Amino acid sequence: MATTSRTKRAPVLGDVARIAGVSVPTVSRVLTGSKPVSAEVEQRVRRAIDKIGYRPNGAARMLVSGRRSLVSVISGSTASYGYANTLEGIAHGARTASMDVGITVIDSAEPDAVTATIDQVLVQPVAGVIVLEFDRAGLAAIEAMPSTVPTVVAGGGSRRTGPRAYALIDERAGGREVTSYLLSLGHKTVHHVAGPTMGKHSGRTEGWRAALKSAGAKIPDVMHATWEPRSGYDWGKQIAKRRDVTAVLCGSDDIAAGVLRALLDCGVRVPEDISVAGFDDQPYVEMLRPALTTVRQDFHDLGARSFDALARLLAGVREVPTSVATPSLVIRDSTGPVRARR
Amino acid sequence: MATTSRTKRAPVLGDVARIAGVSVPTVSRVLTGSKPVSAEVEQRVRRAIDKIGYRPNGAARMLVSGRRSLVSVISGSTASYGYANTLEGIAHGARTASMDVGITVIDSAEPDAVTATIDQVLVQPVAGVIVLEFDRAGLAAIEAMPSTVPTVVAGGGSRRTGPRAYALIDERAGGREVTSYLLSLGHKTVHHVAGPTMGKHSGRTEGWRAALKSAGAKIPDVMHATWEPRSGYDWGKQIAKRRDVTAVLCGSDDIAAGVLRALLDCGVRVPEDISVAGFDDQPYVEMLRPALTTVRQDFHDLGARSFDALARLLAGVREVPTSVATPSLVIRDSTGPVRARR
DNA sequence: GCGGTCGATGATAACGTTTTCCCCACCCGA
DNA sequence: TCGGGTGGGGAAAACGTTATCATCGACCGC
Numbered sequence: 249m250a251t252t253s254r255t256k257r258a259p260v261l262g263d264v265a266r267i268a269g270v271s272v273p274t275v276s277r278v279l280t281g282s283k284p285v286s287a288e289v290e291q292r293v294r295r296a297i298d299k300i301g302y303r304p305n306g307a308a309r310m311l312v313s314g315r316r317s318l319v320s321v322i323s324g325s326t327a328s329y330g331y332a333n334t335l336e337g338i339a340h341g342a343r344t345a346s347m348d349v350g351i352t353v354i355d356s357a358e359p360d361a362v363t364a365t366i367d368q369v370l371v372q373p374v375a376g377v378i379v380l381e382f383d384r385a386g387l388a389a390i391e392a393m394p395s396t397v398p399t400v401v402a403g404g405g406s407r408r409t410g411p412r413a414y415a416l417i418d419e420r421a422g423g424r425e426v427t428s429y430l431l432s433l434g435h436k437t438v439h440h441v442a443g444p445t446m447g448k449h450s451g452r453t454e455g456w457r458a459a460l461k462s463a464g465a466k467i468p469d470v471m472h473a474t475w476e477p478r479s480g481y482d483w484g485k486q487i488a489k490r491r492d493v494t495a496v497l498c499g500s501d502d503i504a505a506g507v508l509r510a511l512l513d514c515g516v517r518v519p520e521d522i523s524v525a526g527f528d529d530q531p532y533v534e535m536l537r538p539a540l541t542t543v544r545q546d547f548h549d550l551g552a553r554s555f556d557a558l559a560r561l562l563a564g565v566r567e568v569p570t571s572v573a574t575p576s577l578v579i580r581d582s583t584g585p586v587r588a589r590r
Numbered sequence: 591m592a593t594t595s596r597t598k599r600a601p602v603l604g605d606v607a608r609i610a611g612v613s614v615p616t617v618s619r620v621l622t623g624s625k626p627v628s629a630e631v632e633q634r635v636r637r638a639i640d641k642i643g644y645r646p647n648g649a650a651r652m653l654v655s656g657r658r659s660l661v662s663v664i665s666g667s668t669a670s671y672g673y674a675n676t677l678e679g680i681a682h683g684a685r686t687a688s689m690d691v692g693i694t695v696i697d698s699a700e701p702d703a704v705t706a707t708i709d710q711v712l713v714q715p716v717a718g719v720i721v722l723e724f725d726r727a728g729l730a731a732i733e734a735m736p737s738t739v740p741t742v743v744a745g746g747g748s749r750r751t752g753p754r755a756y757a758l759i760d761e762r763a764g765g766r767e768v769t770s771y772l773l774s775l776g777h778k779t780v781h782h783v784a785g786p787t788m789g790k791h792s793g794r795t796e797g798w799r800a801a802l803k804s805a806g807a808k809i810p811d812v813m814h815a816t817w818e819p820r821s822g823y824d825w826g827k828q829i830a831k832r833r834d835v836t837a838v839l840c841g842s843d844d845i846a847a848g849v850l851r852a853l854l855d856c857g858v859r860v861p862e863d864i865s866v867a868g869f870d871d872q873p874y875v876e877m878l879r880p881a882l883t884t885v886r887q888d889f890h891d892l893g894a895r896s897f898d899a900l901a902r903l904l905a906g907v908r909e910v911p912t913s914v915a916t917p918s919l920v921i922r923d924s925t926g927p928v929r930a931r932r
Numbered sequence: 933g934c935g936g937t938c939g940a941t942g943a944t945a946a947c948g949t950t951t952t953c954c955c956c957a958c959c960c961g962a
Numbered sequence: 963t964c965g966g967g968t969g970g971g972g973a974a975a976a977c978g979t980t981a982t983c984a985t986c987g988a989c990c991g992c
Contacts, residue, residue: 258738260978271942276980286940301736307652307715308978312947315980318692318714326681327890332674339668339695343707348714350660350692353681365685372660372690373649394643396600477877502874509877532844532874535819535851548669602948613972618950628970650948654977 268296316375324385337551402554415554422575423455443499477506484510501526519584538581658717666727679893744896757896764917765797785841819848826852843868861926880923
């Protein structure tokens with residue numbers, strides 16, 4: 249309120265320089281190590297920095313140097329298991345490379361919502377972007393992303409399908425493996441409760457279908473659930489009424505938990521009457537009774553690999569090879585051989 | 591490589607101005623709406639912007655205007671249920687206010703790891719910070735955060751304990767409520783499998799203790815688990831051997847799932863022999879058999895309230911009132927009256 | 933002892949935007 | 963017709979840092 253200083257302006261490089269009795273660029277050199285500085289001057293500068301509690305202004309730094317240290321993650325959600333763990337993997341990689349990570353969730357898959365989101369992301373000084381391709385919103389974001397910004401797609405596909413860098417978990421292979429495993433137990437076919445449709449089918453569903461097809465098994469209609477356990481429960485109720493179902497592959501562990509519960513509530517024995525398998529291997533599923541057979545997907549690793557890919561992109565590598573991890577089947581107690589239904 | 595242009599420099603305001611035949615500030619005015627511009631000029635400018643695909647440079651913008659639109663979340667994790675949902679709530683609020691959110695995870699609670707993290711966060715042009723106080727790392731981060739940056743603490747406390755703005759879930763009340771409920775069923779006391787220690791005890795544990803104390807019940811030793819279901823399982827095995835336990839409150843749903851499974855595996859009936867209660871109300875817990883009684887905590891709402899608090903702080907409000915939500919007890923089938931243990 | 937290289941430092945430009953200040957043309961009322 | 967307000971727009975300063983270039987001394991080899 250007085251004439252001189254209002255809210256005690258944050259100290260800047262010039263303040264440090266004056267106190268240390270050196271020039272502004274010298275202070276900068278101490279901070280960035282871009283050029284050697286004599287030990288004595290360095291000490292004076294550091295002392296001055298500590299004294300006034302100086303912190304570099306990131307905006308100014310980025311503006312002039314053009315170096316960007318922000319990686320933005322675009323995603324349709326952050327709370328679900330896969331999203332959250334992928335995000336953690338990315339954050340961990342970024343931390344190691346001393347980069348920052350921003351997260352923007354897309355409200356819906358409406359075209360204008362997507363472009364609005366992208367605009368908001370690209371106004372920031374981002375070095376690159378990682379899009380989580382787990383749902384329609386992610387898919388739409390990839391389409392709408394300008395080709396000029398370094399972009400990595402993290403998702404569940406099996407091969408690169410466009411001009412970007414990809415880090416993937418081969419969900420298709422996972423779906424195939426678990427379906428084949430169920431068939432090998434003697435099931436004539438495997439029914440499938442999928443998550444929300446992505447427009448095109450998800451890798452999990454594709455793998456399931458491929459395995460049935462190559463085994464010459466009948467391909468039942470896909471049952472579409474939301475990601476909620478409740479929704480799985482509702483389908484489980486339906487399934488319990490049918491006599492033709494002996495094996496169910498669910499699009500996620502949460503759905504499987506619901507299906508499992510519904511079956512047991514209806515007096516269906518698992519796995520004696522019906523086998524149930526999930527997808528993801530969330531920590532709790534081995535505590536279900538019976539412990540859930542599922543497909544383990546290492547999302548944390550997926551996040552780490554996406555960040556690696558982006559780092560290479562930023563380092564100037566032209567063609568970053570697509571990195572694909574294969575999920576692994578975890579056999580527990582919810583699946584077993586076919587028996588005569590009591 | 592040629593003499594003129596290397597990688598086709600990104601278009602800047604000057605380019606737009608030249609094409610539209612106006613001055614640089616005029617383009618800025620169109621973009622920010624800081625001053626009225628004639629309709630005709632505005633149209634020319636917009637056309638030019640679209641034509642060359644201009645995007646404002648956020649760094650330059652922040653540097654000169656001093657307006658910051660970045661909210662940074664500091665957290666010990668992002669993957670666990672509470673963290674992930676709180677983060678989503680924050681992201682949602684930020685999106686509505688068209689601000690950006692950054693996320694930084696602290697590797698450990700080591701003092702230098704914490705200050706390193708904070709340094710990294712504060713180099714960015716942050717408007718404010720939200721610290722997730724769910725673990726030691728978060729606690730340490732709050733201590734080390736300079737008082738000059740607008741900070742909101744999001745956590746599980748019951749009242750403000752320092753000079754910051756707080757958004758809380760009153761875990762203490764939740765712990766008290768569920769414990770009292772169990773006592774009201776006739777249990778002489780309630781045992782407690784807590785999550786990792788936070789140094790000081792967590793609100794959940796405090797509430798449990800307070801309820802026992804005020805009921806004059808014996809206060810058993812706390813059993814400390816990790817957040818892993820497996821760890822809960824191990825404690826469940828121990829508990830099954832004991833004859834004096836009739837009710838167990840767990841520090842999280844995942845721990846409860848483990849305890850539950852161990853008890854059932856050992857032939858202990860739930861809730862007939864032992865009642866089990868969890869904490870959080872993750873979606874899957876109603877699918878456990880028996881469905882888990884637990885304390886519901888709305889983390890998404892916590893995130894939204896933290897962002898609100900920060901927004902007010904940034905709007906210049908001096909004293910932002912602490913916002914406290916009370917968790918609600920969800921009674922399902924895993925808890926019941928005491929019976930003679932068979 | 934002298935030209936040349938090197939190491940340390942300072943002066944100045946540059947980054948891309950917003951802000952401030954000023955000018956000009958126009959309109960209105962007296 | 964003239965003065966004062968007003969609304970649109972341009973010129974230049976400012977933001978805080980790094981990059982570029984110049985300077986100055988010391989040191990080295992011949």
